[in-house]
Amino acid sequence: MQIEKYKIDEINQQHLAKHRRQFEFVAADVANLDLVLQKLGAFNIAIPSWALGTGGTRFGRFSGGGEPRSLEEKIEDVGVIHALNKSSNSISLHIPWDIPENAASIKALAAQVGLHFDAVNSNTFQDQPNQKHSYKYGSLHHVDKAVRKQAIEHNIEVIKYGVQLDSKALSVWLSDGSNFPGQLNFRRAFQNTQESLQEIYDALPDDWKMWIEYKPYEPNFYSTTIGDWGQSYLLASKLGAKASTLVDLGHHLQGTNIEQIVSILLMEGKLAGFHFNDSKYGDDDLTVGSINPYQLFLIFNELVEGMDARGMNHAKDIGWMIDASHNVKDPIEDLLQSVQAIKIAYAQALLVDKNTLVTAQNNNDVTLAQEILQTAYRTDVRPLIAEASLLAGGSIDPVGTYRKLNVRANLIKERGLKTVATGL
Numbered sequence: 001m002q003i004e005k006y007k008i009d010e011i012n013q014q015h016l017a018k019h020r021r022q023f024e025f026v027a028a029d030v031a032n033l034d035l036v037l038q039k040l041g042a043f044n045i046a047i048p049s050w051a052l053g054t055g056g057t058r059f060g061r062f063s064g065g066g067e068p069r070s071l072e073e074k075i076e077d078v079g080v081i082h083a084l085n086k087s088s089n090s091i092s093l094h095i096p097w098d099i100p101e102n103a104a105s106i107k108a109l110a111a112q113v114g115l116h117f118d119a120v121n122s123n124t125f126q127d128q129p130n131q132k133h134s135y136k137y138g139s140l141h142h143v144d145k146a147v148r149k150q151a152i153e154h155n156i157e158v159i160k161y162g163v164q165l166d167s168k169a170l171s172v173w174l175s176d177g178s179n180f181p182g183q184l185n186f187r188r189a190f191q192n193t194q195e196s197l198q199e200i201y202d203a204l205p206d207d208w209k210m211w212i213e214y215k216p217y218e219p220n221f222y223s224t225t226i227g228d229w230g231q232s233y234l235l236a237s238k239l240g241a242k243a244s245t246l247v248d249l250g251h252h253l254q255g256t257n258i259e260q261i262v263s264i265l266l267m268e269g270k271l272a273g274f275h276f277n278d279s280k281y282g283d284d285d286l287t288v289g290s291i292n293p294y295q296l297f298l299i300f301n302e303l304v305e306g307m308d309a310r311g312m313n314h315a316k317d318i319g320w321m322i323d324a325s326h327n328v329k330d331p332i333e334d335l336l337q338s339v340q341a342i343k344i345a346y347a348q349a350l351l352v353d354k355n356t357l358v359t360a361q362n363n364n365d366v367t368l369a370q371e372i373l374q375t376a377y378r379t380d381v382r383p384l385i386a387e388a389s390l391l392a393g394g395s396i397d398p399v400g401t402y403r404k405l406n407v408r409a410n411l412i413k414e415r416g417l418k419t420v421a422t423g424l
């Protein structure tokens with residue numbers, strides 16, 4: 001299944017007059033219009049291979065049909081997303097859910113639909129068939145050296161798969177933790193984790209990075225060994241320049257000021273990138289921007305400010321990815337909505353009147369500072385996103401076009417109604 005460009009163009013044509021009207025209206029007040037469009041055009045967000053199937057909870061899972069049954073079909077799905085939004089030019093694989101048996105042909109297939117491979121993800125949170133030691137009580141932090149060794153070797157194997165695909169980063173998320181007080185010696189668990197990560201770090205190719213993700217709870221409900229950004233940052237600092245901290249928006253306790261964490265990590269050159277999603281209660285993995293779009297904007301405001309201050313390239317110098325679970329929506333629609341939400345927050349952040357904001361901050365003009373941020377946030381930037389997409393050969397309205405082209409119905413015809421994608 002591949003979407004031909006002329007079909008997208010045809011549908012764009014039907015909406016062009018309305019789009020032009022809306023675009024002229026907002027564009028008239030954007031001082032740096034060309035730059036904003038250029039930055040939006042260059043901006044891409046990776047799609048994780050595990051988000052293309054219907055998710056679920058421990059209470060059940062309700063398949064939507066036409067889910068990708070193989071790595072090849074997952075690549076096809078990301079190809080569909082990228083054809084529509086021109087902003088999802090990479091896929092992030094998970095080992096062992098997506099073992100690329102033949103890396104050359106997988107790479108060629110991805111290239112055909114304009115994709116490359118983002119970070120590779122290891123998995124020591126599940127036991128695999130034929131595995132010698134169990135991860136029931138953790139992996140890299142385990143009290144038993146043999147278990148740690150097995151987990152280290154798995155991570156090194158993941159790097160090897162990534163090298164074949166030209167990935168440049170290993171993403172490590174550990175579920176290691178404890179369920180009850182007394183179960184663990186925190187210090188020993190942390191030291192074991194550090195030593196294990198060091199061995200993996202030493203196996204990284206020169207041009208690779210290690211991204212260390214943190215999470216406060218789940219699946220362990222008393223402690224998590226890499227439970228917050230401080231613990232991740234401490235590990236990343238001890239490991240060295242190739243290691244940094246990955247921020248998954250859902251991995252914070254309620255009320256946490258994530259934008260402040262982002263600002264400090266950026267300042268220290270230790271912000272690896274993001275797993276975008278939204279949440280109301282915990283690691284809900286909801287569609288990006290569906291619950292708290294203002295927070296997303298504030299994060300992007302810090303990103304733009306902090307990256308500019310360090311002379312960083314917005315599009316390239318950080319890992320941008322979605323990490324969401326789609327339980328009741330069509331995963332492709334959900335991902336299209338998520339990418340749009342990220343681009344909206346990014347565009348709004350680009351509109352912030354920085355010079356006036358700095359003056360307001362220096363004058364302690366609290367009201368004006370707030371007005372400046374809210375003025376940018378309350379601007380309807382959707383026509384700017386649509387224009388950038390149009391310029392790149394994508395769709396003005398990705399979800400609408402996806403529906404008009406009956407993509408899901410075609411996928412169901414091709415793959416069947418009762419499909420189960422590999423992954424979470």
Ligand code: AOS
Pocket residue numbers: 050094121123173213215248275283323424
């Ligand atoms: C788990 O909660 C984390 O968000 C992980 O980043 C991710 O969902 C997992 O590693 C999938 O492989």
Ligand code: ZN
Pocket residue numbers: 173213248275323
């Ligand atoms: Zn994540």
Ligand code: ZN
Pocket residue numbers: 215248250251283323
């Ligand atoms: Zn998560």
Ligand code: ZN
Pocket residue numbers: 248250251277283284285323324
């Ligand atoms: Zn999550």
